[in-house]
Amino acid sequence: MSIFTRIIFIITIIALFVGCAFVVIVYAAGYKIDIQNRNISKTALISVDVDPSDSQVFLNGNLIGTGSQTIRNVDAGDYVLEVKKPNYRTFTKNIDAQEGQAIIILGAQLFMEQPLEQALTKDFNQEDLANLSDNENLTSLNDELRFKGELITRLSQPISGMSWFPNKNYIAFTSAGRLKLIATDGTNLIDILDKDSTSPVIFTKSGKSVIYENQGKILEAKIR
Numbered sequence: 001m002s003i004f005t006r007i008i009f010i011i012t013i014i015a016l017f018v019g020c021a022f023v024v025i026v027y028a029a030g031y032k033i034d035i036q037n038r039n040i041s042k043t044a045l046i047s048v049d050v051d052p053s054d055s056q057v058f059l060n061g062n063l064i065g066t067g068s069q070t071i072r073n074v075d076a077g078d079y080v081l082e083v084k085k086p087n088y089r090t091f092t093k094n095i096d097a098q099e100g101q102a103i104i105i106l107g108a109q110l111f112m113e114q115p116l117e118q119a120l121t122k123d124f125n126q127e128d129l130a131n132l133s134d135n136e137n138l139t140s141l142n143d144e145l146r147f148k149g150e151l152i153t154r155l156s157q158p159i160s161g162m163s164w165f166p167n168k169n170y171i172a173f174t175s176a177g178r179l180k181l182i183a184t185d186g187t188n189l190i191d192i193l194d195k196d197s198t199s200p201v202i203f204t205k206s207g208k209s210v211i212y213e214n215q216g217k218i219l220e221a222k223i224r
Contacts, residue, residue, distance in 0.1 A: 042099040042100045043072070043073040043074055043075060043076070043099065043100075044074040044075075044076060044097035044098060044099065044100070044101045044102070044103065045070065045071065045072050045073075045074065045101070045102045045103065046059070046069075046070075046071040046074055046079075046081065046095065046097065046103045046105070047068075047069070047070045047071070047102070047103070047104050047105065048068060048069055048071075048081060048083065048093075048105040048108050049068045049105065049106050049107075049108060050067060050068050050069075050083050050091075050108045050109075050110075051108070051109045051110070051224075052085060052088075052110060052224075053067050053068070054066055054067065054085065055067070055083045055084060055085040055088070055108075055110055056083070056084050056085065057069045057081070057082070057083055058081070058082040058083075058084065059071060059074075059079055059080070059081055059082075060079055060080055061080075061082075074097050075097070076097055076098055076099045077096075077097055078094070078095070078096055078097075079094075079095040079097060080092065080093075080094055080095070081093040081094075081095055081105070083108045083110060084110075085110055087112060087113055087114070088110035088111060088112055088113060089110060089111050089112075089113055089190055090110075091108045091109070091110055091188060092187070092188060093105055093108070093187065093188075094187075106167075106169060107167065107169025107170065107183060107184075109165075109167075109169070109170070109207070109224065110224070111181065111190055111192065111223050111224055112222070112223055112224060115192060115193050115210075115221040115222060115223045116221060116222040117219060117220070117221050118209065118220045118221060118222055119220070120211070120218065120219070120220050121220075123218075124202070124211055124218045125218065126197075126199055126213060126218075128202070129199045129200055129201065129202060129211070129212075129213060129218070130199065130200060132202050133163040133200035133201060133202050134163060134164040135162045135163050135164065135200055136164070138162040138163075138164070138171060139162075140158075140159040140160060140162060140173070142158055142159075143155045143156060143157060143158055143159060143175075144159065145159050145162065145171065145173055145182070147171070147184065151186075152171065152182060152184065152186050153182055153186050153189065155175050155176075157175045157176040158175065159173050159174070159175050160173065160174050160175075160198035161173055161174040161195075161197070161198050161199050161200045161201065162200060163200040163201045163202070163203070165181065165203060165207055166203050166206055166207040167207065168184070169183060169184060170182065170183055170184065170188075171184060172192075172200075172201050172203075172210070174195050174197070174198060177194060177195065177196050178191055178192070178193065178194060178195060179192040179193050179194075179195040179201065179210070179212060180192060192210070192223055193212075193214075193221055193223075194214055195212050195213070195214045196214055196215060197212075197213040197214060199212075199213045204220070207223075207224060208222060208223065208224045209221065209222050209223065209224075210223055
């Protein structure tokens with residue numbers, strides 16, 4: 001190999017290395033390279049924390065992976081994020097991704113389609129439900145649920161018995177004889193189980209179970 005050929009070879013290797021390093025740096029910085037249109041655009045990032053950990057994450061119907069995910073280099077636009085697991089209710093989030101935006105979703109908990117009634121570990125009464133539940137800054141007026149005066153949701157039936165879910169990403173309440181949960185942004189309204197009382201509920205085991213009153217009895221059910 002001649003000296004000239006060696007020089008060309010070394011220059012080519014250096015150019016390839018620099019080019020690859022540039023692509024990696026641009027990608028890591030949240031940019032997307034469109035070679036065909038000769039364009040570099042800023043992208044968005046979507047991070048979702050899921051529970052249970054073996055739930056599957058979908059973006060616009062495409063499987064991203066199992067468990068919590070960080071989705072990088074997302075083009076600006078509208079997306080539907082779904083978290084799914086058999087025998088659990090699907091978590092859905094509509095996302096309007098903007099250039100350079102980091103979207104963090106922490107409250108993607110899934111709840112069982114069929115909660116399992118369990119034996120109470122201790123005696124509870126209506127007074128315990130009122131004293132041990134957490135409903136700070138939650139109010140209801142007829143069919144409206146509010147947090148610090150801001151509207152969370154409006155239903156066609158009266159709302160009562162509000163309680164915070166442990167991570168405060170959800171609010172539990174009673175309406176039309178059912179215990180329901182709703183995310184604090186007003187999305188993901190979930191119908192949990194029968195509950196005819198207006199009393200609040202107590203979440204136990206980090207929100208995996210709920211203690212509630214129905215038909216004059218204090219019951220406990222596994223919901224996650």
